[in-house]
Amino acid sequence: xxxQTLIEQATNPPESGIMPSTPFDVDSFxxxxxxxxxxxxxxxxxxxxxxxxDSQGNEYLDFVAGIATCTLGHAHxxxxxxxxxxxxxxxxxxxxxxxxxxxxxAKWIVNHSCADxxxxxxSGAEANEAAIKLARKYAHTVLEIxxxxxxxxxxxxxxxxxxxxxxxxxxxYQKHFDPLVPGFHYVDYNDIRAVEAAVTELDEGNYxxxxxxxxxxxxxxxxxxxxxxYFKRLREICDETGxxxxxxxxxxxxxRSGKLWGYEHLGVEPDIFTSAKGLxxxxxxxxxxxxxxxxxxQPGEHASTFGGNPFVCGVALSVCETLExxxxxENVREQGxxxxxxxxxxxxxxxxxxxxxxxxxxxxxxxxxxxxxxTAPEVVKAAMDAGLLLVPAGPKVVRFxxxxxxxxxxxxxxxxxxxxxxxxxxx
Numbered sequence: 446x447x448x449q450t451l452i453e454q455a456t457n458p459p460e461s462g463i464m465p466s467t468p469f470d471v472d473s474f475x476x477x478x479x480x481x482x483x484x485x486x487x488x489x490x491x492x493x494x495x496x497x498x499d500s501q502g503n504e505y506l507d508f509v510a511g512i513a514t515c516t517l518g519h520a521h522x523x524x525x526x527x528x529x530x531x532x533x534x535x536x537x538x539x540x541x542x543x544x545x546x547x548x549x550x551a552k553w554i555v556n557h558s559c560a561d562x563x564x565x566x567x568s569g570a571e572a573n574e575a576a577i578k579l580a581r582k583y584a585h586t587v588l589e590i591x592x593x594x595x596x597x598x599x600x601x602x603x604x605x606x607x608x609x610x611x612x613x614x615x616x617x618y619q620k621h622f623d624p625l626v627p628g629f630h631y632v633d634y635n636d637i638r639a640v641e642a643a644v645t646e647l648d649e650g651n652y653x654x655x656x657x658x659x660x661x662x663x664x665x666x667x668x669x670x671x672x673x674x675y676f677k678r679l680r681e682i683c684d685e686t687g688x689x690x691x692x693x694x695x696x697x698x699x700x701r702s703g704k705l706w707g708y709e710h711l712g713v714e715p716d717i718f719t720s721a722k723g724l725x726x727x728x729x730x731x732x733x734x735x736x737x738x739x740x741x742x743q744p745g746e747h748a749s750t751f752g753g754n755p756f757v758c759g760v761a762l763s764v765c766e767t768l769e770x771x772x773x774x775e776n777v778r779e780q781g782x783x784x785x786x787x788x789x790x791x792x793x794x795x796x797x798x799x800x801x802x803x804x805x806x807x808x809x810x811x812x813x814x815x816x817x818x819x820t821a822p823e824v825v826k827a828a829m830d831a832g833l834l835l836v837p838a839g840p841k842v843v844r845f846x847x848x849x850x851x852x853x854x855x856x857x858x859x860x861x862x863x864x865x866x867x868x869x870x871x872x
Contacts, residue, residue: 469500485829492519495848495855497834505829508847508859509836513664513696513808516723516764517773518848524726527763528756536756540748546758553765557705559714560734564742565753569695569721570604572731576658576717577608578747580689581628583739584655588687593655594647598634600666603658603693612658615666630654634663635672637679644682656689657682661707664696667842668803668810676711683716689739692718695731696808699723700768700849703778703806710805723849726764730757773849780851781806787860788845795867807849810842811863819870827866833859 469488488500495518497507510518517524531546538544551563564575577595584593597603599614610618611625619625630647632639644654657679663669683690692715697707701723708715716739721731731752751757768774785802788811792799798819801812813819821837828835828843838844847855 494518513846514722516726523767531759537754546755547753550758550762561737562740564733566731566749568731572719575733580656590653591651596657602665658691660693680713695721725761728760777806809845831862831865833862
């Protein structure tokens with residue numbers, strides 16, 4: 446069954462079985478679910494390709510993709526087949542035993558990256574948590590640092606666990622959760638002088654920098670690509686000092702940038718890097734990858750009950766293989782270029798409102814000028830009214846992260862919706 450057939454079926458569902466018999470009850474939902482999200486007033490019930498439908502039957506073009514997660518869009522035939530096959534075969538046994546699907550997925554990642562080893566977990570935060578733990582053990586046992594410090598960047602985002610929210614260089618995510626985890630220090634992104642100063646100044650007594658944790662492109666921080674010269678100097682600093690270089694590729698990895706991994710844009714290889722989001726195409730999975738020399742975990746030092754179970758690994762492997770088989774990275778590069786070209790044309794129409802369009806592949810941001818009252822959430826809401834789902838990346842950046850199978854026609858439709866939204870907001 447093709448993606449187009451799935452779209453046609455979703456557009457014209459049968460009388461029974463798909464459409465809800467009663468309206469979605471927001472009050473009932475809010476009465477049972479914790480209010481950890483400020484949700485848009487939309488209940489999504491089904492999807493196909495790059496389109497989703499709400500509980501009222503309204504159609505939307507999905508340029509959120511589960512926040513850069515639905516690599517192959519919704520109900521992709523390869524994922525439908527993999528989910529069906531694997532759930533009928535074996536879905537969970539724990540890591541007390543060898544899991545063939547886990548081994549196959551790990552080998553695929555190793556064969557398609559600079560990594561030698563893979564640890565599987567359930568999310569990006571868990572993958573980054575694992576990287577932090579591995580870096581700390583390496584600092585203690587190999588670099589002989591009593592109190593290792595991990596450098597991260599201002600405006601970064603690394604997760605919601607206590608350690609990863611501390612690593613996140615945005616105070617708004619840390620408020621009321623102190624005391625935070627010690628051992629982190631923040632520097633400005635793309636500012637190599639700040640890194641060099643921190644490495645020198647933090648080398649005192651029992652304290653020393655043991656690792657640098659950084660995103661090749663900052664996602665939640667405003668879709669800000671890394672500077673090539675900056676990252677090459679980071680690699681040199683780490684080579685000179687023994688400091689581990691860790692890349693958080695949770696959002697930018699697995700083809701979203703137009704290359705399989707974000708580090709490929711920068712001409713350097715990390716010692717450790719993490720992935721999640723797009724790896725499973727929407728099935729919860731995370732992974733931490735490392736070079737052989739820093740793979741120093743011993744049995745019992747880190748683990749995950751659900752991590753790398755047969756179900757998630759079987760489905761994730763189908764996503765990886767489909768990326769190759771359908772030459773999806775070429776589509777990412779081509780459609781990403783079309784999207785940026787179209788957004789920049791819109792920016793030229795609104796020079797008083799839009800300051801910049803930037804990004805890689807199919808992770809792009811449109812920045813609203815800082816000195817005007819218009820906000821990214823307002824643009825997102827207006828675009829939703831025009832049939833397009835978008836997501837903010839901070840108060841002033843609108844993020845565009847569609848499924849990697851997005852078509853030229855869908856890019857054009859999205860651009861028209863953005864034009865309609867801005868015309869409404871600036872009238």
